[in-house]
Amino acid sequence: MNIGLTGGIASGKSTVASILVERGAVLVDADRIAREVVLPGTELLEQVANRFGQAILNPDGSLNRKKLGEIVFADDAARKDLEGLLHPQIRLGMKQRMQEAEDTDPGRLVVVDVPLLYESGLQHMFEQVMVVYVPRSKQLERLMARDGITAAQAEQRLNAQMDIEKKKELADIVINNEGSLTDTIRQIDHFIEGKGL
Numbered sequence: 001m002n003i004g005l006t007g008g009i010a011s012g013k014s015t016v017a018s019i020l021v022e023r024g025a026v027l028v029d030a031d032r033i034a035r036e037v038v039l040p041g042t043e044l045l046e047q048v049a050n051r052f053g054q055a056i057l058n059p060d061g062s063l064n065r066k067k068l069g070e071i072v073f074a075d076d077a078a079r080k081d082l083e084g085l086l087h088p089q090i091r092l093g094m095k096q097r098m099q100e101a102e103d104t105d106p107g108r109l110v111v112v113d114v115p116l117l118y119e120s121g122l123q124h125m126f127e128q129v130m131v132v133y134v135p136r137s138k139q140l141e142r143l144m145a146r147d148g149i150t151a152a153q154a155e156q157r158l159n160a161q162m163d164i165e166k167k168k169e170l171a172d173i174v175i176n177n178e179g180s181l182t183d184t185i186r187q188i189d190h191f192i193e194g195k196g197l
């Protein structure tokens with residue numbers, strides 16, 4: 001079986017994913033695939049550099065993610081262009097890895113961490129969708145602390161995504177990650193037990 005794991009930026013998806021992995025799940029991580037598809041030497045990185053300029057490359061030819069992030073989170077049209085280039089390959093990578101995981105061990109829970117699951121309308125790929133929820137104020141607080149960015153930069157990133165309250169409404173399973181890690185672990189264990197895993 002599989003679940004799609006989503007939420008807002010810095011709501012705790014990676015935290016929840018690592019707990020699920022500790023409980024025996026196998027993880028497919030869309031953010032990781034998103035990094036792999038633009039590694040130096042890929043045709044896709046060349047296309048990104050053609051669209052955004054050579055200045056978004058580091059001297060060693062790798063993608064300067066910070067610089068590209070500053071461009072695309074301040075400009076909706078630029079972000080859509082980047083998504084148009086990257087999303088088809090990210091989706092393909094996700095499908096391949098989900099298939100590999102299911103073929104290797106059909107009984108195992110496959111957790112697919114997809115930050116933009118609802119924004120991209122990918123619900124159909126999953127048996128159930130789990131949303132890691134924290135209120136917007138906590139999302140901002142944790143994002144600023146983790147990435148060392150200003151409130152204005154954090155607001156820009158949040159505004160590029162569907163509102164977390166809406167995601168919570170759409171979810172099949174909600175993990176509330178506002179409280180302590182212990183509280184979150186308890187909710188995950190409840191889910192695991194309910195599935196008989």
Ligand SMILES: CC(C)(COP(=O)(O)OP(=O)(O)OC[C@H]1O[C@@H](n2cnc3c(N)ncnc32)[C@H](O)[C@@H]1O)[C@@H](O)C(=O)NCCC(=O)NCCS
Nearest residue numbers: 008009030031034065066068069072086090115116160161
């Ligand atoms: C703009 C980029 C280079 C910034 O890289 P950076 O290392 O700073 O961030 P990282 O990739 O770790 O993403 C962190 C978080 O930002 C959010 N985010 C990333 N891309 C987007 C986007 N297009 N729209 C809204 N939120 C986004 C997600 O919550 C993600 O988990 C990078 O995010 C990117 O290539 N984005 C486009 C691909 C994409 O849509 N990825 C997210 C879904 S797989």
Ligand SMILES: Nc1ncnc2c1ncn2[C@@H]1O[C@H](COP(=O)(O)OP(=O)(O)OP(=O)(O)O)[C@@H](O)[C@H]1O
Nearest residue numbers: 008009010011012013014015142146177179180181
């Ligand atoms: N229950 C919690 N209590 C306190 N801090 C937490 C809790 N859960 C997560 N965090 C912290 O909040 C930050 C965001 O969590 P995490 O990186 O798991 O979010 P994410 O949703 O995977 O982020 P992104 O969308 O950027 O990939 C991290 O610094 C993490 O350590």
